[in-house]
Amino acid sequence: MSQDLTAVLPGAAWSNLMMAPVAAVVCSPHARLFASLLRLGLQHPGPLQLHTGASCAAKSHYEVLVLGGGSGGTTMAARMKRKVGAENVAVVEPSERHFYQPIWTLVGAGAKQLSSSGRPTASVIPSGVEWVKARVVELNPDKNCVYTDVGKQISYKYLIIALGIQLDYEKIKGLPEGFAHPKIGSNYSVKTVEKTWKALQDFREGNAIFTFPNTPVKCAGAPQKIMYLAEAYFRKTGKRPGANIIFNTSLGAIFGVKKYADALQEIIRERDLTVNYRRNLVEVRADRQEAVFEDLDKPGETQVFPYEMLHVTPPMSSPDVLKTSPVADAAGWVDVDKETLQHKKYPNVFGIGDCTNLPTSKTAAAVAAQSGILDRTISLIMKNQTPVRKYDGYTSCPLVTSYNRVILAEFDYTAQPLETFPFDQSKERLTMYLMKADMMPFLYWNFMLRGYWGGPAFLRKLFHLGMS
Ligand code: FAD
Ligand code: UQ1
Secondary structure, eight states, rough: OOHHHHSTTTOOOHHHHOOOOOOOOOHHHHHHHHHHHHHOOOOOOTTTTTOOOOOOOOOOOEEEEEEEHHHHHHHHHHHHHHOOOOGGGGOOOSSSSEGGGGHHHHHHTTOOGGGGGGEEHHHHOOOTTEOOOOOOEEETTTEEEEEEESSSSEEEEEEOOOOOOOOGGGGGGGTGGGGGGEEEEEESSSSHHHHHHHHHHHSSSEEEEEOOSSSSOTTHHHHHHHHHHHHHHHHHTOOOEEEEEEEEESSSOOOHHHHHHHHHHHHHHTTTTTEEEEEEEEEEETTTTTTEEETTTTOOEEEEEEEEEEEOOOOOOOOOHTTTTBBTTTTTBBBTTTTTOOOOOOOOOOEEEGGGGSSOBHHHHHEEEHHHHHHHHHHHHHHTTOOOOOHHHHEEEEEEEEETEEEEEEEEESOOOOOOOOOTTTTTTHHHHIOOOOOOOOHHIITTTTTTOOOSSSHHHTTTTOOO
């Protein structure tokens, strides 16, 4: 039985969704019996060749070990608790607080408080699930164990890797120390997001510069969302005539999906924003309010931009602990099957979210959709069956274009729109802003993290009944 809202609330209207009681989902007797057999150590080697015989001399062992207690890790812990019982699941996560990062776009623009974005990690780890408050420093998938920074060795039968993406501010000369100066902020870190709002408020006149790095990023729309919000804020406060708003992006296009790119280009034209493509931030001279960009088409050639405000989207990469681990592909990302999320080499290892090499845009919306697929994949692997449900790459980016408008981009692996609602989502809408600002956080904390939200596919089918 799938454990999404899809199954819990079949055919429920969207308006009823928020009120619907969450049904308790029970594992099948077959799955329970199988799990008990595993706990007794009576493993049946199946066609998938789980090599779970080897293990380190472990101080602790869990049937399901989750690395990372962010969006993907917490969601999967909740789902795995229902599958194998809370006492058989552990989450390794060093942070005391769990953040709903998507709201930082609005925090940076002064539309939400930072305090609204975080909750104690202890309050989101599912009850009864072990929270190992530590950092993973090594993975040994050949021995089915990991090591933590407090010298602990933990072994597992199944491993779910959800370590997110690493922010590499230090790869830009002058950062992160440059954040000690005013006029510079970054919505990507809890430490710097409020500095964006301060820089917006302190803006007088001159260049307001927004950057996009030359690496994969999470929420690829966020670097430009804050530009649209800044423009709206300057307009509202009478500062717009003196503002020269510039988006310096390493990319060669404004967005990867044509339908939304066309809509954004129109906004850029109407609002008189400047976009410079193939420009990569390499240095910040924060004491002089100067940003240095490399022209990616003329390597080594740089251009200095004075700024009155700078929003930095940092370079990002796979977490260091993964880069050198056996579970990584050549680029450092967890090497998973793009349809099942099972590791390509280690069948008892799975990946979800930003740390994987799934060829889709890295978002919490994608994580939600992946969680439903991965739940099903693991269920079948636990029963020695072959995974069947296939992830289509669903991802979503609510492109905030002002303080009350959003273009809701939704698309799949083929970069084709995969829209939930029965209207043109490339139009700026107040309803979509309200969904982004108020409904999504509610859905995240109350349904997704509790393992009851596997993405909007069921709503899409409902809304498009008879339309295709
Ligand atoms: P995370 O949620 O980042 O979790 C990773 C976890 O791993 C963290 O808790 C971290 O502490 C932990 N960890 C790291 N290293 C270790 C280690 N060595 N050992 C143990 N634990 C470790 N998504 C959307 O869907 N819509 C949006 O509008 C949107 N906007 C965004 C705006 C901004 C400014 C940002 C920053 C993100 C936005 N996102 C958005 C992206 C979304 O937040 C991420 O894609 C999502 O959180 C990814 O989930 P994850 O589990 O892969 O990683
Ligand atoms: C979504 O599922 C999700 O995960 C909780 C988000 O992350 C914050 C989103 O931003 C969006 C847009 C979705 C998709 C949901 C709907 C109802 C279209």
